[in-house]
Amino acid sequence: MPSWEGSSVNETLDFALRRGLKLGATQAEVFAIDDVGTNIVIEKKQVKLGQVRRDRGMGIRVLVKKDGGASTGFSYVTDFSRSTVMEAVEKAVTTAKVKRADKDLKSFQEKARTRKAANIFDKRIPKTDPSGLIDIGRSMLEEACKDSRVSTVSGSVYAGFGETSVANSLGVSGSYRSTGFGGYMYVVAESGGSVGVGSEAHSSSHYESAKLVVAAGYAAETAVKQLNPKPLESGIYDVVVDQDGLADLLMNTLVQQIRADLVQRNQSPLAGKIGSEMASENVTLMDDPSVPRALGSKPFDSEGCPTNPRPIVEKGVLRTFLHNSYTANKEGVENTGNSMRYIMFGTRSGYALEPSIGPHNLVLKPGKGRREDLIREVKNGILVRGFIGAHTSNVQSGDFSLALDCIFRIENGELTFPVKQAMIGGNMPNILRQIRLAAANSKQVTMGPGMTLISPTILIEKLTVAA
Amino acid sequence: MRIAERAVALCEELGAGYADARVERTYSTDIRLMKDTFDQVPSGAEQGLGIRVLYKGAWGFGSSTSLEPRDVSQTIRGAFKAAKATALHTQVKAHLAEVSPVKDVVTATVKEPMRSVPIDRKMKLALETSEEATKVDKRIASVTVTYSDSSGEAYLATSEGTRLVGRPSRGSIVIVAVAREGAKVGTIRERNGMQAGFELFEKIDPLSLARRAAERAVKLLEAVPAPSGRFTVIADQKLAGVFAHEAVGHASEADHVITGESVLKDKIGQRVGSDLVTMYDDSTYPQGWGTSLYDSEGVPTKKRLIIDKGFLRGYILNRETAAELNMAPNGGARAQSFAYRPVVRMSNTYLTVGAQSFDELLEAVDHGVYLKGSRGGQVDTAKGTFQFSAEEGYLIEKGQLAKPLSDVSLSGMTLETLMNIDGVADDFQMTIGLCGKAGQVATTGTGSPHIRIRNAVVGGK
Numbered sequence: 001m002p003s004w005e006g007s008s009v010n011e012t013l014d015f016a017l018r019r020g021l022k023l024g025a026t027q028a029e030v031f032a033i034d035d036v037g038t039n040i041v042i043e044k045k046q047v048k049l050g051q052v053r054r055d056r057g058m059g060i061r062v063l064v065k066k067d068g069g070a071s072t073g074f075s076y077v078t079d080f081s082r083s084t085v086m087e088a089v090e091k092a093v094t095t096a097k098v099k100r101a102d103k104d105l106k107s108f109q110e111k112a113r114t115r116k117a118a119n120i121f122d123k124r125i126p127k128t129d130p131s132g133l134i135d136i137g138r139s140m141l142e143e144a145c146k147d148s149r150v151s152t153v154s155g156s157v158y159a160g161f162g163e164t165s166v167a168n169s170l171g172v173s174g175s176y177r178s179t180g181f182g183g184y185m186y187v188v189a190e191s192g193g194s195v196g197v198g199s200e201a202h203s204s205s206h207y208e209s210a211k212l213v214v215a216a217g218y219a220a221e222t223a224v225k226q227l228n229p230k231p232l233e234s235g236i237y238d239v240v241v242d243q244d245g246l247a248d249l250l251m252n253t254l255v256q257q258i259r260a261d262l263v264q265r266n267q268s269p270l271a272g273k274i275g276s277e278m279a280s281e282n283v284t285l286m287d288d289p290s291v292p293r294a295l296g297s298k299p300f301d302s303e304g305c306p307t308n309p310r311p312i313v314e315k316g317v318l319r320t321f322l323h324n325s326y327t328a329n330k331e332g333v334e335n336t337g338n339s340m341r342y343i344m345f346g347t348r349s350g351y352a353l354e355p356s357i358g359p360h361n362l363v364l365k366p367g368k369g370r371r372e373d374l375i376r377e378v379k380n381g382i383l384v385r386g387f388i389g390a391h392t393s394n395v396q397s398g399d400f401s402l403a404l405d406c407i408f409r410i411e412n413g414e415l416t417f418p419v420k421q422a423m424i425g426g427n428m429p430n431i432l433r434q435i436r437l438a439a440a441n442s443k444q445v446t447m448g449p450g451m452t453l454i455s456p457t458i459l460i461e462k463l464t465v466a467a
Numbered sequence: 468m469r470i471a472e473r474a475v476a477l478c479e480e481l482g483a484g485y486a487d488a489r490v491e492r493t494y495s496t497d498i499r500l501m502k503d504t505f506d507q508v509p510s511g512a513e514q515g516l517g518i519r520v521l522y523k524g525a526w527g528f529g530s531s532t533s534l535e536p537r538d539v540s541q542t543i544r545g546a547f548k549a550a551k552a553t554a555l556h557t558q559v560k561a562h563l564a565e566v567s568p569v570k571d572v573v574t575a576t577v578k579e580p581m582r583s584v585p586i587d588r589k590m591k592l593a594l595e596t597s598e599e600a601t602k603v604d605k606r607i608a609s610v611t612v613t614y615s616d617s618s619g620e621a622y623l624a625t626s627e628g629t630r631l632v633g634r635p636s637r638g639s640i641v642i643v644a645v646a647r648e649g650a651k652v653g654t655i656r657e658r659n660g661m662q663a664g665f666e667l668f669e670k671i672d673p674l675s676l677a678r679r680a681a682e683r684a685v686k687l688l689e690a691v692p693a694p695s696g697r698f699t700v701i702a703d704q705k706l707a708g709v710f711a712h713e714a715v716g717h718a719s720e721a722d723h724v725i726t727g728e729s730v731l732k733d734k735i736g737q738r739v740g741s742d743l744v745t746m747y748d749d750s751t752y753p754q755g756w757g758t759s760l761y762d763s764e765g766v767p768t769k770k771r772l773i774i775d776k777g778f779l780r781g782y783i784l785n786r787e788t789a790a791e792l793n794m795a796p797n798g799g800a801r802a803q804s805f806a807y808r809p810v811v812r813m814s815n816t817y818l819t820v821g822a823q824s825f826d827e828l829l830e831a832v833d834h835g836v837y838l839k840g841s842r843g844g845q846v847d848t849a850k851g852t853f854q855f856s857a858e859e860g861y862l863i864e865k866g867q868l869a870k871p872l873s874d875v876s877l878s879g880m881t882l883e884t885l886m887n888i889d890g891v892a893d894d895f896q897m898t899i900g901l902c903g904k905a906g907q908v909a910t911t912g913t914g915s916p917h918i919r920i921r922n923a924v925v926g927g928k
Contacts, residue, residue: 038545038549040549044559046556046557046558046559047557048553049526049527049528049553049808050526050527050548050550050552051527051529051546051549051808052527052528052545052549053529053530053806054529054530054531054532054538055531055532056538057513074507074508075509075510075511075512076509076510076511076512076513077511077513078512078513078515078532078533079492079512079513079534087512088510088512091496091586092510094587095510098590099508100503100505129545129548129552130527130545130548130549130553131548134552134553134555138556352511353509354507354509
């Protein structure tokens, strides 16, 4: 078990804070993560490798007030020995002293009451060992290989648990435990020279092994259904989009556009649009850090600000941007508690990063009926499961041009055939005005580290599709 | 080393057929400067253990950033359990090619240790570099400078008796200059780095890199849209180096060859390029960005001949792929850090120097395109296709460089392109890069002289 069994994290945290203040910092903050993860890797229809990973580290930030404002400095350590922590704090303080004063930098997060955390800890997960995951992986493989046309299967299964702690010299001090569980399956089917690909992932804070097996079967079913695709004629189609595609698209467009840091730097087309209508009235989008079993749920953000559910878009009207302590202080508004430590590309442990801004669980309000009912509404359209190249979207203008992945033709409410290749172009947020319907099939998909989208399948009307 | 040795001993006690342990401690400084404002300046002190266990042909891997004895023991036991559980179900067993155990200490040539240089001096260097680029021209709209250094200690112990101590040190600087005039925008990136102490920044001269980035960015403002079609192309050292790395180098990685994701599969001894093409993946290149005397499995590295005067001569191999292909291992396994498994990777990949001058290459081109630098692109190593966007282009008219071109790309079939190389210049240059594979990043060098390619596909906007 990680730190909470009385190991050195809390003491180290305390030591770093005191040391920072002693060296001349006005304020000091530490953010610590202690994670244990186990995963298995499936390649070529067999379990290839088991891995365990213990990742413990601490990011130390200091704030130095000076003429004309203040500056911050940052260091991180995975070695908690006194000498290493001392050197790290010194470097952070020196950096803060050398940097030019930022007049908008006021303070780290003030102490505030946090609510009780949602249920995001499953006590079965710390007891899970590699052989348990292998059993799940084998059930997934069995499910995925039922059809003789399935030629290649790869995937993984993951279980992890950990503790996140934040403390600062203004009295913020807290920690919470969480667990994570999930996996994916990638299936290739071959028949008569044609190749079909399907993939499906499932993730939750809780041990949901049966859902992983269902996901594996769904990936295989999709791969087989993608065999023998036909070309599509260019034209205007109604487009039904599944959750994975929507998450990828939103993460690379809207999520960045509602970040207050980018809004303040005038890098978002939504700047100045609070209170105005920006989507169809069917769109209500919440950021909800209190959803049980969701991987983005947390009682406070990475600076220790309490998190709360809040509407981002309400019946089409933009309600708020996402703030951390810096952007909220700069504008003199309430901190929304959206400080997150992540980078868009690459993997880096959160403790090695300074705070950025992101959503916890973006929840798109579901509509009525099943996914099939939504498809039945469509006379002339396509079903799309994913997008390729969403990261190339231009955040500042919102323009995107994307290749579609895993496409099916919809004619008179029926899925008729798989489609070869197609592209769409569009603009976010403008495309949100064309959302007409949502089904009731809400599903959680991972959008980034500690961020999810909980959304139904949606129907976007009249998109220009190029074949 | 004691932790690594104890880890390996514990694995053997548990019944492992083979085990290796890497223990590392790394100090790093990153400084990101946007024009005259420091954006992010993280300093890091990271340590950790990576343990790899082979049990009855199945792998288990574990890593831990905590080196406390209880955590280390738990990680090792976890990795062993993972291997043991996997062994029950895997049909394809991993074998390792035989190597002789080695004992050595490898220390980077360092005059001024990175850790002895105060952070404010490093910040000053970044600031001066940025100022140098900014003052080149009024039209320089933004400059981003990224300074990075890292140094530390690395220990490797294997159950076969290999004991290696490394004291690496490296540093680099990246400058991105953006020029703007009306709606026209020109972006250029210059970078360089070395494995050495802080003194390396005198050798790589960040100020002249900064000037060059800014001057090239301003020059781009004059660029006109590029033509599309087949042309004779001259690629500069950077673009040709990226081609060698991305299109040819990845296809020569033995894991890709084995899974069938390589256009070079089953082609050893066959002609894959023109007589003028000789390519190495060279882990021994002096102070190179991808240089190491031993790889992450403790195997002595080599200057690997991949293509000799047009004929394919070898692949990049780790111990497992060497055994599978029945070839001699050549030290091609690299891991980003202790937290990652070693995988087959390139080191410094380059096309060798030719006999002609750049002007001689140019003179023979009546109508063509000169492409410089790379903004990245896409490669399919299985199909053997590539597409790279160049940073700059120029039309070539009657053996002379003519007007500059914007948004120009080079694409084609890897093997066809290698066959169409009909000129190689004498102006070899190495640059540094980062290569992503299997979720890991590796520091790689790429190099080439100017090369001329007949009948290449150039794309405009």
